[in-house]
Amino acid sequence: MTATLEHTVLPPEAPDEHLGELARMLTGDDVKPGSLVLVGPDGTPAPLPESLVELLRDVVTALSHGMAITVAPHNTMLTTQEAADLLGISRPTLINLLDSGEVPCERTRGRHRRIRLADIVEYQERSRREGEAALDEMIADGEDSGLYDANTPRRTR
Numbered sequence: 001m002t003a004t005l006e007h008t009v010l011p012p013e014a015p016d017e018h019l020g021e022l023a024r025m026l027t028g029d030d031v032k033p034g035s036l037v038l039v040g041p042d043g044t045p046a047p048l049p050e051s052l053v054e055l056l057r058d059v060v061t062a063l064s065h066g067m068a069i070t071v072a073p074h075n076t077m078l079t080t081q082e083a084a085d086l087l088g089i090s091r092p093t094l095i096n097l098l099d100s101g102e103v104p105c106e107r108t109r110g111r112h113r114r115i116r117l118a119d120i121v122e123y124q125e126r127s128r129r130e131g132e133a134a135l136d137e138m139i140a141d142g143e144d145s146g147l148y149d150a151n152t153p154r155r156t157r
Contacts, residue, residue: 006072011063023064026057074118077106083115087124097123 012019025031036053037045048056059069078086083103084094097103098113103123105113142148 006070006076008068008070009059009063010068011066016064019060019064023057023060026053026060072117074116074121076117077114078117078120080105080113080115083120086117086120 026036031053036048038048039045055071059071062069080094080098081091084091087094094103098105098115103115104119105115108114
């Protein structure tokens, strides 16, 4: 994996009240696009784009809950093991996804595969949406069949 732009931050060993305060500030209702600024060493303010505010919010919230954070650019190429670890699946399962075309990959040095981080993130999002759609369909089927209307268990045998 390209490590030049990747950065991992571990949570503080002891609770950090400043981190908690920063998390509350970033998640407040009064945080509007362009309302947060970064002040340079010479005092020049630079408004933070909404995407950066969201990233900071996620980073600070995770750190304040004791989780580590890794920030990596989307053009980062992952090995199959790194991609599988990121998805929380086994490497053979990932290989099946690559072979079926569910997740695109590039081949290097013959048999080695590399997967773009952006493709892994896109697959995660697509899988989440498909799972939610399947669950919504199951709930609708249950409602249509009157499953949720029954107050007492029905005898099935």
